Amino acid sequence: MSVGRPPATMTEIAAALGVSSATVSNALSGKGRVSAELSAKIRQAAEELGYVPSHAARALRTGRTGVIGLVLPDISNPLFPQIAQAIEQAAAAAGYGVLIADSRGETAQQTAAIGRLIERGVDGMIVVPRRGSRIGDIGTPVAIIDSPSTPGNTVSSDHWEGGMQMGRHFASLGHDKVLLIAQSRESNVQNDRIGGLKAGLGDDICCETLWVEDLEASQGAGSAFGLADRVADGFTGFAAVYDLLALRALTELQRDGIDVPLQASVSGFDDLVWSSVVIPSITTLRQNLSTIAECAVEALGHAIADSETLSGTSIAGRPNCERVPMMLVARHSTGPASGSVVSASVNARKDSG
Amino acid sequence: MSVGRPPATMTEIAAALGVSSATVSNALSGKGRVSAELSAKIRQAAEELGYVPSHAARALRTGRTGVIGLVLPDISNPLFPQIAQAIEQAAAAAGYGVLIADSRGETAQQTAAIGRLIERGVDGMIVVPRRGSRIGDIGTPVAIIDSPSTPGNTVSSDHWEGGMQMGRHFASLGHDKVLLIAQSRESNVQNDRIGGLKAGLGDDICCETLWVEDLEASQGAGSAFGLADRVADGFTGFAAVYDLLALRALTELQRDGIDVPLQASVSGFDDLVWSSVVIPSITTLRQNLSTIAECAVEALGHAIADSETLSGTSIAGRPNCERVPMMLVARHSTGPASGSVVSASVNARKDSG
DNA sequence: CTGAAAGCGCTTACAG
DNA sequence: CTGAAAGCGCTTACAG
Numbered sequence: 001m002s003v004g005r006p007p008a009t010m011t012e013i014a015a016a017l018g019v020s021s022a023t024v025s026n027a028l029s030g031k032g033r034v035s036a037e038l039s040a041k042i043r044q045a046a047e048e049l050g051y052v053p054s055h056a057a058r059a060l061r062t063g064r065t066g067v068i069g070l071v072l073p074d075i076s077n078p079l080f081p082q083i084a085q086a087i088e089q090a091a092a093a094a095g096y097g098v099l100i101a102d103s104r105g106e107t108a109q110q111t112a113a114i115g116r117l118i119e120r121g122v123d124g125m126i127v128v129p130r131r132g133s134r135i136g137d138i139g140t141p142v143a144i145i146d147s148p149s150t151p152g153n154t155v156s157s158d159h160w161e162g163g164m165q166m167g168r169h170f171a172s173l174g175h176d177k178v179l180l181i182a183q184s185r186e187s188n189v190q191n192d193r194i195g196g197l198k199a200g201l202g203d204d205i206c207c208e209t210l211w212v213e214d215l216e217a218s219q220g221a222g223s224a225f226g227l228a229d230r231v232a233d234g235f236t237g238f239a240a241v242y243d244l245l246a247l248r249a250l251t252e253l254q255r256d257g258i259d260v261p262l263q264a265s266v267s268g269f270d271d272l273v274w275s276s277v278v279i280p281s282i283t284t285l286r287q288n289l290s291t292i293a294e295c296a297v298e299a300l301g302h303a304i305a306d307s308e309t310l311s312g313t314s315i316a317g318r319p320n321c322e323r324v325p326m327m328l329v330a331r332h333s334t335g336p337a338s339g340s341v342v343s344a345s346v347n348a349r350k351d352s353g
Numbered sequence: 354m355s356v357g358r359p360p361a362t363m364t365e366i367a368a369a370l371g372v373s374s375a376t377v378s379n380a381l382s383g384k385g386r387v388s389a390e391l392s393a394k395i396r397q398a399a400e401e402l403g404y405v406p407s408h409a410a411r412a413l414r415t416g417r418t419g420v421i422g423l424v425l426p427d428i429s430n431p432l433f434p435q436i437a438q439a440i441e442q443a444a445a446a447a448g449y450g451v452l453i454a455d456s457r458g459e460t461a462q463q464t465a466a467i468g469r470l471i472e473r474g475v476d477g478m479i480v481v482p483r484r485g486s487r488i489g490d491i492g493t494p495v496a497i498i499d500s501p502s503t504p505g506n507t508v509s510s511d512h513w514e515g516g517m518q519m520g521r522h523f524a525s526l527g528h529d530k531v532l533l534i535a536q537s538r539e540s541n542v543q544n545d546r547i548g549g550l551k552a553g554l555g556d557d558i559c560c561e562t563l564w565v566e567d568l569e570a571s572q573g574a575g576s577a578f579g580l581a582d583r584v585a586d587g588f589t590g591f592a593a594v595y596d597l598l599a600l601r602a603l604t605e606l607q608r609d610g611i612d613v614p615l616q617a618s619v620s621g622f623d624d625l626v627w628s629s630v631v632i633p634s635i636t637t638l639r640q641n642l643s644t645i646a647e648c649a650v651e652a653l654g655h656a657i658a659d660s661e662t663l664s665g666t667s668i669a670g671r672p673n674c675e676r677v678p679m680m681l682v683a684r685h686s687t688g689p690a691s692g693s694v695v696s697a698s699v700n701a702r703k704d705s706g
Numbered sequence: 707c708t709g710a711a712a713g714c715g716c717t718t719a720c721a722g
Numbered sequence: 723c724t725g726a727a728a729g730c731g732c733t734t735a736c737a738g
Contacts, residue, residue, distance in 0.1 A: 009714095009715060009716085010715065010716065011715070011716090019724075019725085020724070020725045020726075021715085021716080021717095021725095022716095022717080022718080022724075022725060022726080022727095023723090023724055023725070025715095025716065025717060025718090026717090026724085029717085031717090031718095033723060033724090034723070034724080035723060035724090038723085038724085052472060053472075053715090053716085054413070054474070054714085054715050054716065055418075055472075055473055055474050056409050056412035056413040056418060056474060056714080056715080056716090057413050057714070057715035057716040057717090057730090058715080058716055058717080059409035059412075059716095059730090060407070060409040060410050060413050060714090060715080060716075060729095060730045060731065060732085061715080061716045061717050061718085061729080061730050062716085062717070062718095062730085063730075065408075065409060067452070067473075070453075078431055078434070078625075078626060080434060081431070081433060081434035081437070084434070084437070084453065084455075085455050085457070088453055088454065088455050089455065092469065097452050097469075097473045098452065098453050099420070099450050099451065099452055099453075100423075100437065100441055100451050100452075100453050101441065101445075102438050102441050102442065104438070116445065116450075119405060119406075119408075120408055120420075120450045121407070121408050121409060224632060244626060244627060244630055247600075247627055247630060247631060248630050248631065248632065250604065251603065251604065251607065251631045251632040251633075252632040254604065254607035254608060255607060255612075255613075255632050255633065257610075260608070272431075273431060273597060274597060274600055274627060277597055277600060277601050278600060278601065278604045279577065279601065279604040279605040279608050280604075280608065362730095362731060362732085363731070363732065364731070364732090372708075372709085373708070373709045373710075374709095374731085374732080374733095375708075375709060375710080375711095375732095375733080375734080376707090376708055376709070378731095378732065378733060378734090379707095379708085379733090382733085384733090384734095386707060386708090387707070387708080388707060388708090391707085391708085406731090406732085407730085407731050407732065409730080409731075409732090410714090410730070410731030410732040410733090411731080411732055411733080412714090412732095413713095413714045413715065413716085413730090413731080413732075414713080414714050414731080414732045414733050414734085415714085415732085415733070415734095416714075
């Protein structure tokens with residue numbers, strides 16, 4: 001593509017070759033029946049003249065923009081950028097552009113964001129809903145990334161199974177008392193993870209769940225979790241429901257003079273940057289975001305196709321995407337007995353799942 | 354907007370009212386001279402019929418899509434989501450949609466990302482360049498967010514001045530030996546921050562810079578920074594050039610039994626989530642991202658307007674945007690002498706700046 | 707102040 | 723296999 005010259009149009013190619021623009025269109029799209037020779041000549045001319053398709057014209061004519069929207073809740077959850085990146089990749093591969101919309105704050109913002117995208121003419125959208133919000137029929141194809149236990153969910157990681165992996169990991173390391181740390185009882189994702197963790201730990205391990213939400217409500221935000229007391233009570237495992245909580249737990253333990261990993265193990269979920277940056281680095285569970293993104297884009301593509309055939313909206317739904325497996329990333333894997341069980345692999349308890 | 358009925362067009366409004374579509378267009382855009390009464394009637398009809406403008410048609414006709422591109426480098430830098438959010442806000446307020454493109458990996462990806470956006474017909478784009486890359490004339494209006502010392506920079510925080518604030522903060526707390534922790538010598542942003550830190554600390558305070566890059570080259574990634582030794586050497590201040598490094602420093606110190614903030618102070622830059630989540634929370638410098646975003650969008654808007662008048666590209670450039678101030682967020686502000694100087698405010702040394 | 711007309715660049719039946 | 727024609731919905735000179 002030479003800089004400076006404006007991009008050529010189909011009409012110009014047609015004029016240069018003495019053919020009709022319909023033929024140019026057919027040759028370039030490969031749809032109409034155009035002879036191989038002419039087709040080749042046209043393709044070459046397009047190349048030489050620096051043809052760039054006009055998305056606007058195509059959109060006006062076909063009613064499809066080739067753009068999908070991505071609605072993300074408050075950015076304060078540091079996982080979302082990675083989702084955005086994965087979606088952008090998958091969308092680009094499928095020929096879609098991605099228009100972003102942020103729905104931080106109230107649920108009303110989410111509705112507004114969706115409205116803006118519709119006005120811009122997106123062919124469909126992928127939404128990661130705000131906690132506790134339901135995305136109804138919005139008159140446009142939608143794919144939803146939330147949790148398998150959410151009604152209307154299109155694609156998500158298998159948070160429950162992930163929790164189970166982590167629970168088994170703790171079990172295999174020989175922990176007897178494990179504290180589960182979560183933040184919101186309203187979060188489907190967190191509830192799934194907690195459920196899985198309990199199942200993975202099994203009946204022989206004592207576990208208790210600390211809901212930070214309650215803690216902050218009663219003592220004000222920013223209060224410590226009181227983990228040192230738990231260690232005194234015999235807890236050696238601390239399994240947080242996402243990495244930020246794990247980070248909080250780790251630093252609080254360290255601050256209070258508890259040696260991690262010698263006296264306690266800490267784990268999180270999502271494998272965000274700092275899980276591996278912190279010393280000691282923490283064990284976590286990585287989501288397969290590229291698969292999730294691909295599933296979402298594919299499902300949305302189908303929904304878009306369907307919405308043309310059928311009349312109205314269609315919620316995307318495909319098999320094999322509702323429970324994308326997560327991957328355990330074991331980092332400081334020391335058990336309670338000063339590191340003697342370090343390399344034990346995942347224990348195959350059969351009492352659950 | 355009633356669901357189910359397809360959005361009305363200008364032509365339909367015109368038909369319903371028995372006027373021409375040109376008049377409808379003029380009334381709705383407020384450009385042409387249309388009588389107040391007719392104008393009101395048209396606006397009302399538009400409302401009732403559920404008029405939604407066709408961006409595609411407008412784009413085809415005017416040659417402008419009302420969409421700008423946002424090119425971001427590797428997401429692994431957790432500041433970028435916040436930038437993205439701020440840009441989306443500012444762009445929406447200015448009537449633009451935001452198409453994202455990710456340029457992780459090689460510089461070639463950045464070029465490819467820019468190309469994709471141009472093909473999609475964006476009116477212009479905002480790019481946060483990859484370290485060490487230069488954005489030349491790309492035939493489309495561009496605004497660049499980097500650092501004041503980068504040639505071609507459009508808008509950025511005043512990283513140098515921010516560094517100076519932080520340096521003075523350490524000075525005011527009475528530290529004698531401060532270790533500066535940075536990662537890449539190629540980063541303009543990091544160099545600016547280091548320069549400012551040194552100036553803010555002044556000549557009386559001993560400071561040294563640890564380049565982690567060198568460390569990893571010689572000892573492999575993931576190696577400890579050896580900060581405990583520094584404490585033994587009398588260092589009490591640890592000023593990292595971004596929060597992730599600060600986090601690493603904090604946990605390493607704590608792991609090695611150093612009490613923060615009693616024996617050492619740790620600070621970062623950017624005020625990312627975890628700076629306030631960690632215990633103890635760390636002092637940092639917050640960028641004014643909404644101002645930066647607004648400046649970038651405004652500058653880009655001017656560049657887009659110019660590019661229609663003049664012939665070719667124009668690089669955005671506006672006053673007052675090249676050095677947006679940063680804000681100190683003091684958290685654990687203890688000096689080296691076991692907390693006696695906790696609440697000292699910023700020291701007004703005059704030996705620099 | 708209002709309208710008729712052209713045209714942005716493409717695609718899609720429909721003829722030939 | 724190829725072309726002429728219409729039209730997607732808007733905006734913009736230009737007449738009236």
